[in-house]
Amino acid sequence: xxxxxxxxxxxxxxxxxxxxxxxxxxxxxxxxxxxxxxxxxxxxxxxxxxxxxxxxxxxxxxxxxxxxxxxxxxxxxxxxxxxxxxxxxxxxxxxxxxxxxxxxxxxxxxxxxxxxxxxxxxxxxxxxxxxxxxxxxxxxxxxxxxxxxxxxxxxxxxxxxxxxxxxxxxxxxxxxxxxxxxxxxxxxxxxxxxxxxxxxxxxxxxxxxxxxxxxxxxxxxxxxxxxxxxxxxxxxxxxxxxxxxxxxxxxxxxxxxxxxxxxxxxxxxxxxxxxxxxxxxxxxxxxxxxxxxxxxxxxxxxxxxxxxxxxxxxxxxxxxxxxxxxxxxxxxxxxxxxxxxxx
Amino acid sequence: xxxxxxxxxxxxxxxxxxxxxxxxxxxxxxxxxxxxxxxxxxxxxxxxxxxxxxxxxxxxxxxxxxxxxxxxxxxxxxxxxxxxxxxxxxxxxxxxxxxxxxxxxxxxxxxxxxxxxxxxxxxxxxxxxxxxxxxxxxxxxxxxxxxxxxxxxxxxxxxxxxxxxxxxxxxxxxxxxxxxxxxxxxxxxxxxxxxxxxxxxxxxxxxxxxxxxxxxxxxxxxxxxxxxxxxxxxxxxxxxxxxxxxxxxxxxxxxxxxxxxxxxxxxxxxxxxxxxxxxxxxxxxxxxxxxxxxxxxxxxxxxxxxxxx
Amino acid sequence: xxxxxxxxxxxxxxxxxxxxxxxxxxxxxxxxxxxxxxxxxxxxxxxxxxxxxxxxxxxxxxxxxxxxxxxxxxxxxxxxxxxxxxxxxxxxxxxxxxxxxxxxxxxxxxxxxxxxxxxxxxxxxxxxxxxxxxxxxxxxxxxxxxxxxxxxxxxxxxxxxxxxxxxxxxxxxxxxxxxxxxxxxxxxxxxxxxxxxxxxxxxxxxxxxxxxxxxxxxxxxxxxxxxxxxxxxxxxxxxxxxxxxxxxxxxxxxxxxxxxxxxxxxxxxxxxxxxxxxxxxxxxxxxxxxxxxxxxxxxxxxxxxx
Numbered sequence: 001x002x003x004x005x006x007x008x009x010x011x012x013x014x015x016x017x018x019x020x021x022x023x024x025x026x027x028x029x030x031x032x033x034x035x036x037x038x039x040x041x042x043x044x045x046x047x048x049x050x051x052x053x054x055x056x057x058x059x060x061x062x063x064x065x066x067x068x069x070x071x072x073x074x075x076x077x078x079x080x081x082x083x084x085x086x087x088x089x090x091x092x093x094x095x096x097x098x099x100x101x102x103x104x105x106x107x108x109x110x111x112x113x114x115x116x117x118x119x120x121x122x123x124x125x126x127x128x129x130x131x132x133x134x135x136x137x138x139x140x141x142x143x144x145x146x147x148x149x150x151x152x153x154x155x156x157x158x159x160x161x162x163x164x165x166x167x168x169x170x171x172x173x174x175x176x177x178x179x180x181x182x183x184x185x186x187x188x189x190x191x192x193x194x195x196x197x198x199x200x201x202x203x204x205x206x207x208x209x210x211x212x213x214x215x216x217x218x219x220x221x222x223x224x225x226x227x228x229x230x231x232x233x234x235x236x237x238x239x240x241x242x243x244x245x246x247x248x249x250x251x252x253x254x255x256x257x258x259x260x261x262x263x264x265x266x267x268x269x270x271x272x273x274x275x276x277x278x279x280x281x282x283x284x285x286x287x288x289x290x291x292x293x294x295x296x297x298x299x300x301x302x303x304x305x306x307x308x309x310x311x312x313x314x315x316x317x318x319x320x321x322x323x324x325x326x327x328x329x330x331x332x333x334x335x336x337x338x339x340x341x342x343x
Numbered sequence: 344x345x346x347x348x349x350x351x352x353x354x355x356x357x358x359x360x361x362x363x364x365x366x367x368x369x370x371x372x373x374x375x376x377x378x379x380x381x382x383x384x385x386x387x388x389x390x391x392x393x394x395x396x397x398x399x400x401x402x403x404x405x406x407x408x409x410x411x412x413x414x415x416x417x418x419x420x421x422x423x424x425x426x427x428x429x430x431x432x433x434x435x436x437x438x439x440x441x442x443x444x445x446x447x448x449x450x451x452x453x454x455x456x457x458x459x460x461x462x463x464x465x466x467x468x469x470x471x472x473x474x475x476x477x478x479x480x481x482x483x484x485x486x487x488x489x490x491x492x493x494x495x496x497x498x499x500x501x502x503x504x505x506x507x508x509x510x511x512x513x514x515x516x517x518x519x520x521x522x523x524x525x526x527x528x529x530x531x532x533x534x535x536x537x538x539x540x541x542x543x544x545x546x547x548x549x550x551x552x553x554x555x556x557x558x559x560x561x562x563x564x565x566x567x568x569x570x571x572x573x574x575x576x577x578x579x580x581x582x583x584x585x586x587x588x589x590x591x592x593x594x595x596x597x598x599x600x601x602x603x604x605x606x607x608x609x610x611x612x613x614x615x616x617x618x619x620x621x622x623x624x625x626x627x628x629x630x631x632x633x634x635x636x637x638x639x640x641x642x643x644x645x646x647x648x649x650x651x652x
Numbered sequence: 653x654x655x656x657x658x659x660x661x662x663x664x665x666x667x668x669x670x671x672x673x674x675x676x677x678x679x680x681x682x683x684x685x686x687x688x689x690x691x692x693x694x695x696x697x698x699x700x701x702x703x704x705x706x707x708x709x710x711x712x713x714x715x716x717x718x719x720x721x722x723x724x725x726x727x728x729x730x731x732x733x734x735x736x737x738x739x740x741x742x743x744x745x746x747x748x749x750x751x752x753x754x755x756x757x758x759x760x761x762x763x764x765x766x767x768x769x770x771x772x773x774x775x776x777x778x779x780x781x782x783x784x785x786x787x788x789x790x791x792x793x794x795x796x797x798x799x800x801x802x803x804x805x806x807x808x809x810x811x812x813x814x815x816x817x818x819x820x821x822x823x824x825x826x827x828x829x830x831x832x833x834x835x836x837x838x839x840x841x842x843x844x845x846x847x848x849x850x851x852x853x854x855x856x857x858x859x860x861x862x863x864x865x866x867x868x869x870x871x872x873x874x875x876x877x878x879x880x881x882x883x884x885x886x887x888x889x890x891x892x893x894x895x896x897x898x899x900x901x902x903x904x905x906x907x908x909x910x911x912x913x914x915x916x917x918x919x920x921x922x923x924x925x926x927x928x929x930x931x932x933x934x935x936x937x938x939x940x941x942x943x944x945x946x947x948x949x950x951x952x953x954x955x956x957x958x
Binding site (some may be wrong): 086172 | 549569572645
């Protein structure tokens with residue numbers, strides 16, 4: 001598989017009246033053709049900022065991408081592209097769908113025009129042709145009566161249908177990468193499942209890569225192939241879905257998995273609630289960002305931040321527990337995985 | 344939609360009726376009658392004749408009903424001061440003057456204000472924004488009559504480019520138009536700037552950016568259309584204000600417009616004219632509110648459809 | 653990486669209680685708002701300027717050797733000098749004193765007008781929201797009708813009808829319909845808060861209605877009202893100036909900035925400074941209130957921050 005997107009040492013900071021918030025603190029990852037990569041983490045961990053940074057959609061006045069970062073899409077560095085060059089890529093090679101379909105569609109433009117806009121921006125086609133394709137796209141996202149729906153305004157549609165329109169817009173120019181930022185969070189549970197199935201099916205059909213940003217582990221298990229867990233602006237663990245769900249190695253991942261209600265039910269254990277709050281992102285981090293909330297915290301965790309350590313084939317964890325000198329600990333009951341210290 | 348408009352027209356009639364009644368009551372509660380203040384030492388006998396002739400000797404209720412009947416027949420009444428002069432004629436004669444000056448000023452003020460507001464928002468926090476906002480702030484803070492005074496002093500006395508007062512040629516119009524367009528210019532610039540910034544922060548602008556739509560197209564197609572919607576109501580209110588809001592300028596520049604006439608009618612205690620003009624002003628105001636609602640429905644699909652149901 | 657030792661890997665676990673401490677400094681709403689306001693240098697400067705203007709109007713007449721109505725026909729229409737800082741008018745009255753006294757009237761009308769409008773609007777809007785249903789419908793219809801009357805027109809009409817130029821009359825004429833927007837605002841705000849999850853939560857938990865009003869409704873409405881009132885004050889000062897300018901406002905012997913500007917109008921060509929000082933004061937005061945209002949809005953409602 002070819003490497004499509006490669007993010008190296010991404011750092012993003014926001015300048016607010018309360019100080020400089022370092023939202024993303026050195027994130028590196030890459031995506032291959034046709035794969036589904038998930039970024040999970042609690043709100044405020046920097047996952048959305050990361051995804052918006054990849055699209056270069058962050059507000060230019062307040063958000064700063066560190067110049068040492070690089071975001072290479074097919075060999076072109078998104079950080080250093082001009083606006084015009086960026087616009088040529090956005091919507092064409094890489095596109096994005098957002099969480100809230102209520103506010104993400106222009107209320108005074110018909111959905112047909114909003115889909116056509118994408119096609120007309122990137123391809124030299126006639127309006128009739130763009131219209132025909134917009135209709136096909138609505139069919140693709142399984143909206144009934146697509147011809148009539150083209151003339152609808154967003155408020156005339158249900159939340160699920162609007163999100164389908166968002167997908168249609170994103171897919172209009174057959175992008176190589178689709179970034180989906182909490183694509184189903186704002187929807188009812190039943191609609192969530194339908195929409196997720198649709199996304200999966202389209203992904204299989206088109207073979208595009210999907211960067212899935214979510215806090216919902218159920219969606220991740222269902223859809224993604226690789227997972228990276230983010231906490232306080234850094235990636236703390238990464239691996240295949242199997243690695244993360246069956247043999248997680250980072251205490252934060254354990255905590256995340258233990259807080260899923262379904263799991264607690266299965267293992268008859270008490271539902272786990274992670275204590276405390278994430279660190280203040282305005283302050284420089286000393287040691288491991290999770291140290292304050294970690295039951296397994298050691299002396300070194302407060303002093304030095306752990307590097308990513310390989311713990312298996314394609315599986316890394318940024319935790320001192322994975323160091324060869326660390327004592328062996330048992331993950332909480334119900335969380336799969338072997339003991340530490342020697343796998 | 345039609346049902347909604349019909350309902351609105353009904354409310355309009357109710358509003359107009361209320362305003363007519365209140366004005367009528369207010370005017371008739373002024374101590375004394377118009378004839379005493381008109382001519383000093385009016386002999387009691389002739390005063391009685393006047394009172395009878397205009398029906399002022401009858402009970403207030405009867406006068407009120409008579410007036411309503413007259414209004415329903417489309418008659419706005421006639422001047423007490425200058426017998427034979429109908430209110431409708433007065434409107435016909437003076438309204439065009441007010442409209443020509445007020446209308447020019449409004450078009451200029453709104454157009455420039457919107458344009459400057461957009462410009463300020465696009466250059467947010469850079470020097471064009473700061474210059475425009477300082478000018479707009481001064482425009483809202485300096486009273487019109489001060490601007491008028493300064494202009495009169497500078498451009499008619501120091502450099503006599505324009506006539507001080509009066510009405511007739513285009514040169515007469517320049518100063519009053521400038522004075523009258525300052526306030527809308529400043530208001531719309533401030534309002535439009537914040538409206539554009541507000542719209543630019545909406546999620547759907549992010550969607551458009553994610554599509555790779557050019558900055559120019561985002562501004563023209565996505566931001567401006569949505570940002571200008573809330574201004575429509577304001578513009579319609581301003582249109583109504585052309586006649587009722589220009590008293591001061593018309594007075595300062597001695598422009599024979601409706602506003603100036605209204606003030607002198609008040610000073611002359613020419614009640615029937617005051618009453619008639621008041622109805623005209625209010626009617627105009629209400630109609631422009633209705634027009635603004637209909638316009639909004641036409642341009643904003645959300646309103647159009649929610650009223651269909 | 654430095655040499656790691658065995659004791660580095662001693663488990664210390666969770667220190668009790670530590671995890672619950674918020675690492676950011678937490679401030680109360682008002683402290684936070686005040687901090688934001690202070691950061692806004694323009695708004696702060698406007699506030700200082702306002703205080704100076706108010707001090708001037710309060711102290712100048714006391715300190716000045718001239719009474720505001722004292723005529724001295726020997727020194728009429730004098731240009732500003734050491735004896736008369738702002739010059740004198742056509743009757744030889746000291747303009748420095750008169751501008752200060754007029755300022756008292758103008759500022760008082762501005763603040764009182766805005767306060768009256770705020771109080772009436774709050775009560776009316778609050779009651780409409782409280783009763784709801786038919787009563788609310790009726791009350792709001794009245795507001796609709798009242799706000800359809802052109803404001804300036806009504807003020808002029810009323811000041812003629814009431815045939816008096818005292819300040820209370822003027823205030824009545826100016827506030828009689830202008831409370832309507834505040835009533836709408838308060839009602840909308842109340843209904844919005846009433847629908848909010850936190851009020852519902854408080855109800856479900858059995859918090860007393862009075863306590864809900866005190867802890868939820870008032871704090872969440874007050875900021876909107878404060879900002880609105882601040883923005884309304886210049887409007888009242890302006891309207892008073894207009895009315896006085898066309899001779900329907902404050903009458904002699906009282907005076908206001910508008911009345912002073914009006915008096916200066918006839919001799920503008922010869923004595924422009926007579927217009928300059930009252931006009932400058934009006935402009936500075938309204939400017940300061942507007943800028944302070946901007947600052948307050950940004951400080952009290954971070955969401956509205958531009």
